[in-house]
Amino acid sequence: MRRISHDLRTLQATRWRWLVLLCLLVSWNAFATSVQATLDRNDVRLGETVTLNLRIDGDANVNTPNLSALDSDFEVLGTSTNSTLNIVNGQQSSELIIGVALRPKHTGDLQIPSLTVAGNPTQPLTLHVDPPDASAAANAGKEVFVDVTANPNHVYVGQQLLYTVRLFFDVNLNSGNLADPQASGVDLRKLGNDVDYESVRNGRRYHVIERRYALIPQRAGPLTIPSIEFQGEATDPTSPNDPGGFFNPGGLFGNTTPVTADSPPVNIDVQAPPPAWGKTTWLPARSLTLSLEGVPSDNKLTVGQPLNLRMVVEATGLSGDALPELSLPTIDGATVYPDQSNTTTHDDGQWLTGHRERSFAIFPQRTGTLTLPQITLTWFDVQTGQKRVATLPAHSFNVVAAGGAPAATSSSTQPAAMSSPTAASSVASSLAASPAATAPSMVWRWVALGSIALWLISMVLFGGLYWRRRSSTLASAHKKTDDSTDSARAQRQAFTDAARGSDLAVQARRLLAWARAERPALRNLGEVAEALASEEQRAAIALLQREQYASVSAQKRIDLAALFAKGFAWRTDDVQADSPLPPLYPFKLD
Structure with missing residues (x-):
């Protein structure tokens, strides 16, 4: 009986193990499938369509979820699926995207509730729906037209604005070309990919292709963005020669007619920085964060051991190259070695986000x-x-000595022992009493000679290695100097070409790039002017900056190419600017 009871307990424990293992497998399978819900646009107008994308990773065999929760605020126009299978290094991964076309039923902030897809809930989303465009009457009855908007239309110099271009058409386009916006004194960048949807204008349904651009004005004053032209060909499916005949079954191959459309020009008011801003770097952003990583939690450091820190600045509405160079101030009791900066720029389809670390x-x-x-x-x-x-708040650290370091007053024990006359006499007596100590040994003599020979060979090898490395270092230094000279020469030629044009922003950038090729420590044109000995060149730089940022037109245009034809007239007492290392200084308010 005791043995039977033991077997029953063993069988019961085994069943529990299998049950736990089965639960773990089910849980792992649930976590293996991840679901993400996104909208192709977050702001639409009433009558336009929006696409809800349900992305499923880890399982491509998923049915369309129940969409009845959307009926109160949206009209579900249809669904589509797109699946992909990737195999990388023998690892297989699958992805399924379910696209749901939605048309809002009313204006306001509409909520897309959580949906259950593949056994997992999605996160709720919010869609802002504006009333129909009041200016749509101007394009009533048109088969093809281009609409543009600028948000905002009142900005500061250097501030990003969102420029949106929409192509509306209700014809069968066979081909077409929609040009990018062009404007002088503006930094233009395309944001994301084209968005494709439908919209109703004045009771007429249009197919819409939307593009977004980041526009950053480089100088103050009124800015006009010219009209954008669309040129294409529309296909007439009902050919008068052979409608639905043998050569045109179903009217698929009709005649083509050229179609064109122009957008209205857009006026933007660009303001200069506030007069009370001072000399601080002008950074117009929607948001900005400054962080420092790598600070030890115990605030303890060791002499001679490095503290590795990483400073990061990130701003929305600015590109990465518009952010200032990061640096640390001079720290009493420590040496700071900065690394090269890393700058990137990405966007979310509407706003640029610059990152510098x-x-x-x-x-x-x-x-x-x-x-x-x-x-x-x-x-x-x-x-x-x-x-x-x-x-970034101040940090204080407790610096301790390196472990195992000898005390400053410590010395070798053997010289201390020999400093005693009694001990010295004792050692001498013991050596005299030992015949082996006074008699020369042939074995030890050969060992000594061999050690000397090995030492001489090591010195010869070390000398050869040293001179080889020295020759390589000198060759590398000569090559680096030649590369630096070539870079300065190329930047000088680029500035000379820009100086013959009329774009002040390009002239300023080329002049700064040329100066930094010769003196890398210079950060802006203000520091370039301070490092110059020529009053004419300093005045030319000041006038160039006033024309660029303050919208001040000069009475007489200065020939920059002729003024800098002989190069920069650097001050001979300016030694700091020649340093190859970036300056170590803290940021200041003003």
Whole structure:
């Protein structure tokens, strides 16, 4: 009986193990499938369509979910599916996208509730629906027209605005070309991919292709973006020669007629920075963050061991190259070694987001307290119209000596022992009493000679390696100097070409690039002017900046190409600008 009871308990435990394993497998299968819901647009007008994309990763065999929860606010026009299968390094992954075409039934902020797809809930989404466009009457009855909008139409210099281009058509287009917007003194970047949807204007249903651009004005004053032209060919499916005949079954191959459409020009008011802004770098952004990574939680450092920090600045509404260079101030009791900056720019389909980061290695030189001062970065909030300051608080660290380091007063024990006359006499007596110590040994003599020979060979090899490395270093230095000279020559030629044109923004960028090719420590044209000895060149740079940012027209145009034909007239006492390392300084408010 005891054995039977033991077997029953063993069988019961085995069943529990299998049950737990089955639950783990089911849980893993649930986690293996992830679902994400997104909208192709977050803002639409009443009468337009929007696509809800349900992305399923990990399982391509999923049915269309129940969409009845959308009936109160949306009209479901139809669904489509697109599946992909990827095999990378023997690992298989699948993805299924279910597209749901929706048309809002009323205006306002409409909620798309959570949907259950493949056993997993999606996150709720919000869609903003505006009333129909009041200016649509101007395009009533047109088969093809182009509509453009600028948001906002009142900006500061350097501030990004969202420029949207929409092509409306209700004909069968065989081909077409929609040009990009063009404007002088504007940095233009395309955002994301084209969006395809339907819209109703004045009771007529149109197919719409939408493109978005980031426009950044480079100078203050009134800005006009010229009209955008569309040129294409429309196909008439009902051929008068052979409608639905043998050569045109179903009217698929009709005659083509050219179609064109122009958008109205857009006027934008571009303001200069506020007069009270000062000399701080002008950073008009929608949001900006400044962070410092790598600070130890215990605030303890060791002499001679590096503290590796990474400073990151990220701003929405600015590109990465518009952000200032990051640096650390001079730290008492430590040496700072900065790394190269890393700059990137990405977008979410509406706004640019610039990212700049830089790493620093801080080597403490002595024990005690090491303080990293507070660092600030001033920027302008374009949404509120206020000056803001991003701050990194000061950090204090406790620096300790390296482990195992000898004390400053310690010395070798053998010389201390020999300093005693009694000990010295004792050692001498013991050596005299030992015949083996006074008699020369042939074995030890050969060992000594062999050691000397090995030492001489090592010195010869070390000398050869040293001179080889020295020759390689000198050759590399000569090559780097030649590359730097070639870069300065190329930048000089680029500035000379730009100086013959009329684009002030390009002239300013080329002039700064040429100056930095010769003196990398210079950060902006203001520092270039301070490093020059020629009053004519300094005045030319000041006038170039006023014309670019303050919209001030000069009475007489300065020939920049002739003024800088002989190169920069650098000040001979300006030694700091020749340093190849970036400057170490904190950000300041003004």
